[in-house]
Amino acid sequence: SKRIIAVLPGDGIGEEVTAEAVRVIEKLNAATDAGFECVHVPVGGTAYDLHGTPLPEDTLSTARDANAILLGAVGGPKWESAPRELRPERALLGLRSELSLFSNLRPAILYPELADASTLKPEVVSGLDIMIVRELTGGIYFGGPRGIETVDGQRRGFNTMEYTESEIKRIAHSAFRAAMQRDKRLCSVDKANVLEVSELWREVVTKISSEYPQVELSHMYVDNACMQLVRAPKQFDVILTTNMFGDILSDAASMLTGSIGMLPSASLNADGKGMYEPVHGSAPDIAGQGIANPLATILSVAMMLRYTFTENAMADKIEAAVQRVLANGLRTADLAREGETPVTTSEMGQAVLDELV
Amino acid sequence: SKRIIAVLPGDGIGEEVTAEAVRVIEKLNAATDAGFECVHVPVGGTAYDLHGTPLPEDTLSTARDANAILLGAVGGPKWESAPRELRPERALLGLRSELSLFSNLRPAILYPELADASTLKPEVVSGLDIMIVRELTGGIYFGGPRGIETVDGQRRGFNTMEYTESEIKRIAHSAFRAAMQRDKRLCSVDKANVLEVSELWREVVTKISSEYPQVELSHMYVDNACMQLVRAPKQFDVILTTNMFGDILSDAASMLTGSIGMLPSASLNADGKGMYEPVHGSAPDIAGQGIANPLATILSVAMMLRYTFTENAMADKIEAAVQRVLANGLRTADLAREGETPVTTSEMGQAVLDELV
Ligand SMILES: [Mg+2]
């Protein structure tokens, strides 16, 4: 059976960073019988310029037929005046909902070589390796009723935070499976002391845990979780949480590392199909200069190998190659400190290729 | 007119820390014509033991008749098996709602002398002085409809995040007034790119800002705000936000300081009446030993002077006295580093009194 990867470079530095990631995939093809096939299609502002929509039908069907999607980044000032429903970012929402990508995996890893980049003390964050599993297609961002109404002569804004048992079950399974691939500790974050939706969340997650007896489950309130991320982030292995809490916590966790150019992400459906993309955006200010950091996108390929293709050995090899490149002192501009000479996007990509053995 | 302060020591270390704060108030009485009158009443588990309820009618009416309330802390393992509606913590909810204390002021201050205690690098947090204004009686914690229902054979949990224009207006005024007392920069935190309730929030806050032309208003999404608190917390002066976002952000901000024993708080109504309390809890593990840190409660008195009695000069004096005590090297056990000999609760209280000139 074919192993098709839809490559959606998108906008800004998306083109440059996915190019390096594709070179990594091609090297795996050459060195093994992995047999990955990459199909390039446009998305975001680039697709809007070509076809009048950020998510053309051909792009969506290519993504749907593929086993995995590698996305660069979308957006930029060029498309800020586009109608709201045709903005580049809508393509991401469209892909997530059309492909039911409900499980967002957001690792926060801080390689000891880059510990300096964090605003936290090195002993608190060096070697950090946590994974936040965020529910991505439900919760208050999508719940109803919602709106702004007028009651007794004054307006009232309202949104609904909601989860059904089946929504909680599927994200819980996804998080337990991720924990099984790691240190087998899962912390579910909610606000069950105040919110009924969290009460149900906690009950269902606890029930699912009986199917994963090797995983140690704990629960934490969201305000405390945010404190603990600042106080002692290395206490966590996998954090499971809702869409909105995950939005907040995963951004906080990524900032703990101080190196957003290093962070990959995955958005998975129930069958392990996934969209993989760097956390950083399209960075229009440095696009086209060949200086962007391709490591987050290359590490997104490692996640793809692990979570969609269960090629854990290949994933390990990519991650080890990245680590060696950093240990060798290579730094793109975003990582370089004063006095360090930055390498280009393709030099960094080539260095990873050279370490991939 | 009388200036009555209801003193509610509560449970655990509450008694010890409020005693030192009352000595500060008495010294102000002796040295000036301030004329504060302290009335002591029980609250929390202590009140439950005495009267079978954590918020006796006499305590509530004393609090209602007072100009300000000084609260120690409530709760402890002794009362964990009490019925839910009679738990010590219910007294806080009762006081907040009965007195309409909708504006929660949570400063996060890190004295340079204590910068080491933070998990963040000293240059990032030393001298931190921000104020989070959290709406305390509305939002998703109180909104309806809410519950767990069964639809098509499966359960669905739901809560409602809601704000009316008048709720937003009054908390906005409170935040703008706080900003006027400080550096005159207000950052309103919401999720207006996704939530209608935030859209209304942003619109109303923006409208109210025209009444405070001296205050510079900005807006930030909650996920970004949480990142910015980790990345560069000193960029903020006053942060205004909703109940739940404020719950998360104020706890994260307090953890930035690393010294939760130092942090005061205020909960105000529309008339400037307020309840003042340390952020730390009742700490039953060290209760009765005379080693608790009284500074958060003493700093709560400073907030009381500033926000209820508009005695800014007195507030300044207390804060300056605390700073000098720290500069002199005095540390209670929670602040003492290896090799430093901690002082007792009353020694710390006495040191502040001695510096109060
Ligand atoms: Mg976010």
Ligand SMILES: [Mg+2]
């Ligand atoms: Mg809290």
